[in-house]
Amino acid sequence: MTETRTPFVGQSLPRREDEALITGRGTWTDDITPPGTVHLAIVRSPVAHARITGIAVAAAREQPGVVAVFTGEDLAGEFLAGIPTGWPVTEDILVPDHAPLARGEVNHVGDGVAVVVATSPTAARDASELVVVDYDELPAVVDVEAALEPGSPLVHEQFGTNHCYTWPLAVGDVDAAFAEADVVVEGRYLQQRVLPSPMETRGVVVTPDAYGGGFTVHTSTQVPHFVRDILAAICGVSDTKLRVVAPDVGGGFGAKLNVYAEEALALVLARRLRTPVKWTETRSEHHVATTHGRGQVQYMTIGATRDGRILGMRIRLIADMGAYLQLLTPGIAVFGAFTYCGLYDFGAYDFECRGVFTNLTPTDAYRGAGRSEAAYAHERILDDLARALEMDPAELRLRNLHPAFSEPRTVPSGVAYDSGDYEPCMRRALELVDYDALRAEQAERRRAGDHVELGIGIGNFTESGGLSPSKVAAGVRLQSGGWEAATVRMTTAGRAEVVTGTSPHGQGHETAWAQITADALGIDPGDIEVLHSDTMIAPFGRDTYGSRSLAVGGTAVFGAAEKVVAKARQIAAHLLEAAEEDLEFAGGAFSVRGTEASVTIQEVAGAASLAANLPEGMEPNLTADYHFDPPNFTWPFGTHICVVEVDTETGFTMIRRFVAVDDCGRIVNPTIVDGQLHGGIAQGIAQALYEHATFDENGQPTSATMADYAIPAASDLPAFDLEQRVTLSPTNPMGVKGIGESGAIGSSPAVVNAVIDALAARGVTHLDMPTTPQQVWRALADAAKVA
Structure with missing residues (x-):
C-alpha cells in the first residue's frame, strides 16, 4: 500500500528565492565587473527632433581614462541591421530604421548619438559631456492626435505621414445595434504615458570568451533568449557563440521585455576592443531611453436598451508609438482588441487601432499591456452608461455578464475565452465591500452636506494571459510567446533538476516549479533545483511576460515530469517483475496492486543511472524534455472594487478600502498569488492617482526626475482585501491561468470610477488619469461655474 500525502501545489510554501535577496546576497548586473572591464556612457540628444550636422569628439578622446569615442557613423559597419520590431501587425506597417546610434537625425530626447568608452563609469560620463554635437533643430510633434493632422511635422520624413498602421476587427453589425439601442453613449478616455521605474535600472556586461570567439552577455532582462537571438541577428554573431545570462533582475514590468540599443553597442564594442564592456543606466536615462508604457487616446461608443442590455460597442484607438x-510596440494596443468587450455578452463589436509616430521615447509593453488599457475603457464607459440610464453601475454589469462556461466560449470580439464564472466572482466582491451599506452611507453623507464625498468604483476585467499559442487567429501576426520548454532530470541520488525556459524576475518560479515537480515525482521540493535564465543551461525558451510563465512554462515542467514518471514506470515494472498496468504510483513510490511489493522513484532513478538492470533497449537515466504549445490563451478574470473619500475642498483622494476577487484557475502557491496582486494593484493605483510622463510642446520631458514624476510609497497605499476563486482552464492539464498582470488591469478603472462616483453629484462626470488633487479641484471649480 503506497503512502498518500498532501499535495504541495496549493500550499503557501515560503519563496526559496527571497533569502538571498533580503540578506543582500543577490547578484545584479551592476555587481558584475570582470577584470579589464571598460565602461560606456551614451551621449544622448537633448532635443526631440533635429538633423545632426556635426559631432566633435576630440576633446572627449583626450580625457584621462578614455579608451575610445564612437559615433553612429563610426560603428555603422558593425551592425547587419538596426533594432528590430518583433510584432509587425499588418502587411503595410511602416517600420523606420532604428540604428543603435543615430546617424543623420535624432527623433526623440534621449536618442543615442555617440558612445564614450573609458576605464571607469565616472570617466566615461565626464568625457561624454565634452562631446559637442551640432543640431539643426526640426519641428517636433508630441500630441498623438495632432500628429495625424494635415501639415503636422513628420517624425520620419521619408514616409510622408506619421500614420504607422491601421488594424481593424469587426464582428456583427454595430450600426444596426446602435440604431436599435434606446441609449447610445460616447466617451473619450486617455491612457497617459507612464514610466516602468523598476528598482534596478537596465544594465549589460559583455565579456569576450577567453577562447572560441564567443561572448557572455549578462543583462538585466526578462527575455534572455530573445536577447541572444536578436543580438546574433543584428550584430552578425552566431547564436551558438552567444551566452546570455539574466542574473537577479530588480523589476521588469515590461520595460525589460525588449532588446535595446545599449545591449547591441556593448556587444559590438566588446568584439571590437576584445575586452569586457559594461553599461549601467542612470535613473535620468531611464526616463528618456527606456520604453514607456500606455500612451493611447480611446474613443468608445456603447449602445444599450433602456433596461440596460448592451447591444453593441465601437472602439477607435489612437496609439502612440x-x-x-521596439520589440512589441505596434502590437500592444492591438493585443487589447480582444478584451475591450470585457466580461460582457452582446452581439456587435467594432474595433480599430491606428498606430502613430511622435517625437517621443518609444512605447512598448507595461504590466497588463493592452488589456489594462482595454479594461479601463470598458469599465469607464459602463459607468457612463449607468449614469445615462440612471441605473446602479453594479446592477448594469450583473445584467450583462456571460453565463458560466467551463469550455471555450466565443465572445463579442470573436475570440474564445477558455472558461469563466463571472457572476459569483463579482457578487463576492460586492459582498466583501458591503456594497449596499456603502451606497446608503454615500446617500446619507450627501444629504448631510459633507464636503468629503464617498465614491465606489468597480473594475471588472479579463485578460488574455498565457501568452500565447504559436498560431493565433483573428489576424494577429504575433511573433512572440508561443511554446515553452522544460527539462526534468533525476540524479543518481534521487533528487531532481528542473530546467525551464522561463526567466523569472520576482515571480517565484523556483518555488512554484519545485512544487509542481515535487507533486509529479512524489519527492520533496527541497530535493529539487530549478535552473533558469541562462541560455547555456536552458538553450530553448520563450521567457517571461504576458502572464504566460505558469500557464505555458509551468505546464511544460509538468509535462516533462510526467514523461519522467512514465519512463520510471517502465523501469519499476521491470524491477518488480510486474506489468505496467498493474502498478500504482503514489507518494513517490510504485507498488504492485494488491501486494506489498514496491519501489520508490529514487530507487528507480538510481537503477536508471547505474543501468545494470534496465528493460531491453532502455536508455539510462531518468530525464525528459517537454515543449508545451498551448491551444489558446488563458483568460483569468476578476472584480476589483475601490472605495474612496474625496475632499472637495482640497481635491485630495484617500482610498478607504480596496477589495479584489480574482480567478486565475488552479493556484500553485497562494502567497505568490497575493504578492503578484499586491504589486499589480499598486501599479494600477499609481497610474490612476499619481503617475504621468509629461512633455512640453517641443518634446522636452517635464517629469524627467523622481522629483517631478510621482511614484507612490507603501504609505500612500491601502491594505488590500484579496480573495481568489478557481475556475479551471481547459487549455492545459493543470487548469492554471496566470495572475502576474491582473492587479494592474482591474485596479485603475476601479479607482478612477470611484473618484468620479464621489464627484458625480457635484457635476464632475469625467476625469483623466492621474486624478491628482489639482485636477480634481479644478474640475470641481469648473463644474461649480456651470452650475
Missing part, C-alpha cells in the same frame, strides 16, 4: 518601433 513614439519615434521608433
Whole structure:
C-alpha cells in the first residue's frame, strides 16, 4: 500500500528565492565587473527632433581614462541591421530604421548619438559631456492626435505621414445595434504615458570568451533568449557563440521585455576592443531611453436598451508609438482588441487601432499591456452608461455578464475565452465591500452636506494571459510567446533538476516549479533545483511576460515530469517483475496492486543511472524534455472594487478600502498569488492617482526626475482585501491561468470610477488619469461655474 500525502501545489510554501535577496546576497548586473572591464556612457540628444550636422569628439578622446569615442557613423559597419520590431501587425506597417546610434537625425530626447568608452563609469560620463554635437533643430510633434493632422511635422520624413498602421476587427453589425439601442453613449478616455521605474535600472556586461570567439552577455532582462537571438541577428554573431545570462533582475514590468540599443553597442564594442564592456543606466536615462508604457487616446461608443442590455460597442484607438518601433510596440494596443468587450455578452463589436509616430521615447509593453488599457475603457464607459440610464453601475454589469462556461466560449470580439464564472466572482466582491451599506452611507453623507464625498468604483476585467499559442487567429501576426520548454532530470541520488525556459524576475518560479515537480515525482521540493535564465543551461525558451510563465512554462515542467514518471514506470515494472498496468504510483513510490511489493522513484532513478538492470533497449537515466504549445490563451478574470473619500475642498483622494476577487484557475502557491496582486494593484493605483510622463510642446520631458514624476510609497497605499476563486482552464492539464498582470488591469478603472462616483453629484462626470488633487479641484471649480 503506497503512502498518500498532501499535495504541495496549493500550499503557501515560503519563496526559496527571497533569502538571498533580503540578506543582500543577490547578484545584479551592476555587481558584475570582470577584470579589464571598460565602461560606456551614451551621449544622448537633448532635443526631440533635429538633423545632426556635426559631432566633435576630440576633446572627449583626450580625457584621462578614455579608451575610445564612437559615433553612429563610426560603428555603422558593425551592425547587419538596426533594432528590430518583433510584432509587425499588418502587411503595410511602416517600420523606420532604428540604428543603435543615430546617424543623420535624432527623433526623440534621449536618442543615442555617440558612445564614450573609458576605464571607469565616472570617466566615461565626464568625457561624454565634452562631446559637442551640432543640431539643426526640426519641428517636433508630441500630441498623438495632432500628429495625424494635415501639415503636422513628420517624425520620419521619408514616409510622408506619421500614420504607422491601421488594424481593424469587426464582428456583427454595430450600426444596426446602435440604431436599435434606446441609449447610445460616447466617451473619450486617455491612457497617459507612464514610466516602468523598476528598482534596478537596465544594465549589460559583455565579456569576450577567453577562447572560441564567443561572448557572455549578462543583462538585466526578462527575455534572455530573445536577447541572444536578436543580438546574433543584428550584430552578425552566431547564436551558438552567444551566452546570455539574466542574473537577479530588480523589476521588469515590461520595460525589460525588449532588446535595446545599449545591449547591441556593448556587444559590438566588446568584439571590437576584445575586452569586457559594461553599461549601467542612470535613473535620468531611464526616463528618456527606456520604453514607456500606455500612451493611447480611446474613443468608445456603447449602445444599450433602456433596461440596460448592451447591444453593441465601437472602439477607435489612437496609439502612440513614439519615434521608433521596439520589440512589441505596434502590437500592444492591438493585443487589447480582444478584451475591450470585457466580461460582457452582446452581439456587435467594432474595433480599430491606428498606430502613430511622435517625437517621443518609444512605447512598448507595461504590466497588463493592452488589456489594462482595454479594461479601463470598458469599465469607464459602463459607468457612463449607468449614469445615462440612471441605473446602479453594479446592477448594469450583473445584467450583462456571460453565463458560466467551463469550455471555450466565443465572445463579442470573436475570440474564445477558455472558461469563466463571472457572476459569483463579482457578487463576492460586492459582498466583501458591503456594497449596499456603502451606497446608503454615500446617500446619507450627501444629504448631510459633507464636503468629503464617498465614491465606489468597480473594475471588472479579463485578460488574455498565457501568452500565447504559436498560431493565433483573428489576424494577429504575433511573433512572440508561443511554446515553452522544460527539462526534468533525476540524479543518481534521487533528487531532481528542473530546467525551464522561463526567466523569472520576482515571480517565484523556483518555488512554484519545485512544487509542481515535487507533486509529479512524489519527492520533496527541497530535493529539487530549478535552473533558469541562462541560455547555456536552458538553450530553448520563450521567457517571461504576458502572464504566460505558469500557464505555458509551468505546464511544460509538468509535462516533462510526467514523461519522467512514465519512463520510471517502465523501469519499476521491470524491477518488480510486474506489468505496467498493474502498478500504482503514489507518494513517490510504485507498488504492485494488491501486494506489498514496491519501489520508490529514487530507487528507480538510481537503477536508471547505474543501468545494470534496465528493460531491453532502455536508455539510462531518468530525464525528459517537454515543449508545451498551448491551444489558446488563458483568460483569468476578476472584480476589483475601490472605495474612496474625496475632499472637495482640497481635491485630495484617500482610498478607504480596496477589495479584489480574482480567478486565475488552479493556484500553485497562494502567497505568490497575493504578492503578484499586491504589486499589480499598486501599479494600477499609481497610474490612476499619481503617475504621468509629461512633455512640453517641443518634446522636452517635464517629469524627467523622481522629483517631478510621482511614484507612490507603501504609505500612500491601502491594505488590500484579496480573495481568489478557481475556475479551471481547459487549455492545459493543470487548469492554471496566470495572475502576474491582473492587479494592474482591474485596479485603475476601479479607482478612477470611484473618484468620479464621489464627484458625480457635484457635476464632475469625467476625469483623466492621474486624478491628482489639482485636477480634481479644478474640475470641481469648473463644474461649480456651470452650475
